[in-house]
Amino acid sequence: MEQQFTEEQESFIVNKLFEAENQMFKEIMAVIKQTEAKANADFDAEGITFTSHSPANSDYLTVASIEWLFNKLHGGNKAQAQRILTMMAKQNGISLHVD
Structure with a gap:
């Protein structure tokens, strides 16, 4: 038998999932930006420059x-x-x- 939730519980679950997803996406984007900056700083430290754009x-x-x-x-x-x-x-x- 499938678990039953009240309308209030269902609303809370949906809203909490939406908030959690948005927070996760913000954190993912922050990690991508940090990774890009770190890789590019490492390239610079090795004297590696790119004429167009960085592969990182x-x-x-x-x-x-x-x-x-x-x-x-x-x-x-x-x-x-x-x-x-x-x-x-x-x-x-x-x-x-x-x-």
Whole structure:
């Protein structure tokens, strides 16, 4: 039997999850910025300069984080990976066919 909650409890749960997610996202963005700054400071300390942009930029670090989390989530299960990608594509209005 599924657990039952009052409307007040459900409202509290939804609001708490929203707050927790937002706090987590803020912390993730702060870590990405810190990581970018640290890597670039290390490059500078070694006398390494880039003519265009640093490879340790926030977009790269964000994608690396997404990839790591995606791999953790599907855990090597190809069918689960396909399900996740399909759901994400549909959320963004993309028709996706995965073989």
